[in-house]
Amino acid sequence: MEDELQEQQLMSIPEESAEPSDQPETLKTEEQEEIIEVEEGVLTEEMVSEGLSHLGLDLTGQHHVLCHLSLPNLSLINIHLLCKYAHLVKLELQHNNIEDISCLNHIPHLIYLDVSHNEISNFFQFQPLRYLQVADFSHNRIPDIKDLAGFCCLRKLNLDYNCLSEVSDLKDCSMLTHLSLAYNKITKISNLGNLPLIDLCLRGNQLHCTEGLEKLQNIQVLDLSRNCITSISGIQNLRLLYLIDLEKNQIMEIEDLKYVIELPMLTNLNLLDNPVQEHHNYRLTVIFLHQGLSVLDNKKVTVEEKVSSKNMFEPPMDIVAAKDHIMNMVHQMAQPQVLYQSTMPTPNTPYPMLVLTGPEGCRKGDLVRRLCREFGEHFGVGICHTTRPPYSGEKNGVDYHFVSEEEFQNLVVMGKFILTMQYGSHLFGLTRGAIEEVANHGVVCCLHMELEGIFSLKKSCFKPRYILLIPTAIEKFIIHMKSTNRYTKPQIDLAVQRVPLYSKTNEERKGFFDNVISSDNYDEAYRTLLEIVKVYMYAEEEEEPQEEPQEEEAKEKEEEKPREEEEEEKPSEEEVEEEKSSIESDSSLRDFESVEEPATTPVESESLPGTTVEASSAKAQADLSCQKTLIELASLRKREELAREAIVGKKPGLHSHLFKQHTSEVSHATSALDVPASLGGSVEPLDGTLLAQTTEMLKDCGMGLDSQSILRPESDGHKNREVTKSTSPETR
Numbered sequence: 053m054e055d056e057l058q059e060q061q062l063m064s065i066p067e068e069s070a071e072p073s074d075q076p077e078t079l080k081t082e083e084q085e086e087i088i089e090v091e092e093g094v095l096t097e098e099m100v101s102e103g104l105s106h107l108g109l110d111l112t113g114q115h116h117v118l119c120h121l122s123l124p125n126l127s128l129i130n131i132h133l134l135c136k137y138a139h140l141v142k143l144e145l146q147h148n149n150i151e152d153i154s155c156l157n158h159i160p161h162l163i164y165l166d167v168s169h170n171e172i173s174n175f176f177q178f179q180p181l182r183y184l185q186v187a188d189f190s191h192n193r194i195p196d197i198k199d200l201a202g203f204c205c206l207r208k209l210n211l212d213y214n215c216l217s218e219v220s221d222l223k224d225c226s227m228l229t230h231l232s233l234a235y236n237k238i239t240k241i242s243n244l245g246n247l248p249l250i251d252l253c254l255r256g257n258q259l260h261c262t263e264g265l266e267k268l269q270n271i272q273v274l275d276l277s278r279n280c281i282t283s284i285s286g287i288q289n290l291r292l293l294y295l296i297d298l299e300k301n302q303i304m305e306i307e308d309l310k311y312v313i314e315l316p317m318l319t320n321l322n323l324l325d326n327p328v329q330e331h332h333n334y335r336l337t338v339i340f341l342h343q344g345l346s347v348l349d350n351k352k353v354t355v356e357e358k359v360s361s362k363n364m365f366e367p368p369m370d371i372v373a374a375k376d377h378i379m380n381m382v383h384q385m386a387q388p389q390v391l392y393q394s395t396m397p398t399p400n401t402p403y404p405m406l407v408l409t410g411p412e413g414c415r416k417g418d419l420v421r422r423l424c425r426e427f428g429e430h431f432g433v434g435i436c437h438t439t440r441p442p443y444s445g446e447k448n449g450v451d452y453h454f455v456s457e458e459e460f461q462n463l464v465v466m467g468k469f470i471l472t473m474q475y476g477s478h479l480f481g482l483t484r485g486a487i488e489e490v491a492n493h494g495v496v497c498c499l500h501m502e503l504e505g506i507f508s509l510k511k512s513c514f515k516p517r518y519i520l521l522i523p524t525a526i527e528k529f530i531i532h533m534k535s536t537n538r539y540t541k542p543q544i545d546l547a548v549q550r551v552p553l554y555s556k557t558n559e560e561r562k563g564f565f566d567n568v569i570s571s572d573n574y575d576e577a578y579r580t581l582l583e584i585v586k587v588y589m590y591a592e593e594e595e596e597p598q599e600e601p602q603e604e605e606a607k608e609k610e611e612e613k614p615r616e617e618e619e620e621e622k623p624s625e626e627e628v629e630e631e632k633s634s635i636e637s638d639s640s641l642r643d644f645e646s647v648e649e650p651a652t653t654p655v656e657s658e659s660l661p662g663t664t665v666e667a668s669s670a671k672a673q674a675d676l677s678c679q680k681t682l683i684e685l686a687s688l689r690k691r692e693e694l695a696r697e698a699i700v701g702k703k704p705g706l707h708s709h710l711f712k713q714h715t716s717e718v719s720h721a722t723s724a725l726d727v728p729a730s731l732g733g734s735v736e737p738l739d740g741t742l743l744a745q746t747t748e749m750l751k752d753c754g755m756g757l758d759s760q761s762i763l764r765p766e767s768d769g770h771k772n773r774e775v776t777k778s779t780s781p782e783t784r
């Protein structure tokens with residue numbers, strides 16, 4: 053094409069130079085230039101013939117004609133010649149210098165028009181093109197949009213890089229699905245009415261908000277990048293939107309994203325270069341807020357990110373409990389280590405506890421208190437700490453330890469808690485001391501708590517019985533809560549809301565609760581509770597062999613006996629290992645240098661987390677020396693005593709009764725009789741020298757501990773003795 057132009061120029065120049073005129077030299081040059089310019093910008097037949105393609109029919113439908121014309125990059129100014137080409141359906145005139153496109157009036161069947169990168173300022177100053185479907189007017193100088201009502205087939209309109217300051221007169225384009233108005237000077241979205249737009253681009257304008265988009269119900273892709281948008285209110289109505297680009301705007305707060313969150317189809321959100329990105333945990337927050345996102349800020353959202361965000365903002369109870377447990381353990385480890393002597397009969401035998409759980413207001417607290425009041429010789433209330441103020445009639449140290457938030461936090465840092473949780477706006481926590489307090493009286497510790505507390509308690513070394521108390525008649529439950537005049541409306545709502553949480557946990561986690569009781573009728577619930585407790589307590593007795601067993605039973609027993617004996621005689625490798633390690637763990641006591649008093653009660657240690665490292669070093673020391681500390685010896689004594697009791701068939705105490713059922717469920721030996729097989733089952737004679745050695749040593753120390761007191765069984769009452777490395781005893 054360039055060659056042709058040069059050819060034309062060359063053709064004209066020699067003609068003029070061949071016939072010299074009388075006119076002055078300067079004038080001649082101007083004229084010549086003018087001719088050259090006009091010719092340069094004028095569309096010629098040759099150009100047209102070069103640009104034509106695609107065979108089709110003319111308007112009469114009788115002749116074949118070429119109906120696509122492509123004339124890009126020709127520096128065209130004058131395209132009037134196109135008036136002759138009325139049959140064109142596709143016309144490409146991009147990258148020219150065209151200002152006037154009125155010739156389009158003569159091409160009524162045009163379907164596709166590209167006049168981008170020209171000098172057009174009079175937008176659509178021609179008869180409406182009824183069949184026009186795609187029009188590209190980008191990179192021109194169009195200041196405003198004229199009435200497009202006649203362009204009834206227009207589907208795609210590109211007006212990027214023009215001088216538009218507002219959107220107008222598009223409302224009648226009932227077919228318009230794609231509109232691009234990027235890089236104009238639009239300050240406000242208006243007049244888009246009910247356009248059936250699917251894809252709208254307003255990139256690079258001067259928008260401050262997204263108002264005016266509400267009615268675009270079909271929109272799926274929205275580009276609002278590079279504006280000054282601070283609020284995206286209104287966007288929430290665009291239910292089909294799946295991609296929104298808000299890059300380089302002024303969205304400040306996570307809160308501002310609430311409109312985006314409501315978009316059900318959204319999968320791709322771009323917030324790059326917005327101040328909101330600087331927020332702590334921004335990415336995980338947004339991923340959590342809209343869990344349907346698959347691309348955020350042009351980066352794929354990974355499964356790991358989705359899981360992390362969920363764990364961060366709406367963690368499953370297991371995670372909350374694990375975090376709570378870790379926190380309390382870490383604080384506990386950071387404190388001087390304390391040995392609890394009375395809580396555990398042996399390291400393998402959990403201290404018996406009864407925990408009632410259920411939604412607030414189901415009267416589990418009342419049930420616990422009533423049980424402990426009526427059966428005080430067996431049960432005691434574990435008194436939790438709370439930051440909530442006492443209700444009328446409640447007493448500090450009886451119903452709760454009522455503390456300030458600061459006091460509560462101090463206790464956390466001091467490692468006092470086994471578990472903590474926030475319920476409503478108040479903190480609740482169970483201290484190790486609360487359990488210890490009850491254990492000191494040699495009775496079962498009874499507690500009541502919310503579900504989160506149970507999850508946390510299950511992470512601890514304790515193995516309580518868990519009883520779920522659940523309202524089944526919600527109306528009745530609400531009436532009860534209201535009648536107490538204790539609870540506010542939000543409290544009642546919260547409690548009611550949480551009922552399904554309990555029933556769902558019970559359904560989904562088989563065995564999570566040991567028993568479930570309906571709380572609809574208080575007295576009935578109490579009766580059921582008593583029955584359950586009785587079953588726990590007396591289960592073993594019921595199962596004891598009768599004095600005169602039936603013949604068949606006796607026969608069966610006869611058959612089983614040799615098998616049992618065989619098993620007893622040959623402790624498995626695991627059992628030997630288990631016993632070895634339990635004795636080894638006792639040697640951790642060696643580390644505790646200061647013994648406040650000689651142990652006058654059977655001393656057992658719970659393997660506190662803090663003692664793990666010490667245990668290994670103590671073990672090493674113990675391996676090197678066969679000398680035993682006083683506490684080690686006392687611990688060994690108690691094991692020997694338990695083993696002896698097991699052999700002679702002595703009845704276990706209340707604790708072991710309560711936990712009999714539990715033993716079958718968990719692998720731990722959970723009754724006083726369930727000592728490791730290598731001790732109780734091996735039926736080996738006890739080493740009398742060790743016993744004598746211990747007694748001698750205690751006497752030598754002037755501690756007056758006799759073998760009787762060392763061997764006193766756990767049911768003798770639990771005198772709590774804290775043996776600490778430092779001198780600071782635990783405050784209770």
Ligand SMILES: Nc1ncnc2c1ncn2[C@@H]1O[C@H](COP(=O)(O)OP(=O)(O)OP(=O)(O)O)[C@@H](O)[C@H]1O
Pocket residue numbers: 410411412413414415416417418436437440471472473475480481482500501502503504505506
């Ligand atoms: N340490 C704790 N850990 C977890 N939850 C606890 C703890 N202590 C108490 N809770 C529970 O916190 C909730 C609020 O306690 P609050 O004493 O106000 O309840 P309540 O009105 O007495 O409820 P209920 O009638 O069920 O006993 C109750 O469900 C209670 O069981």
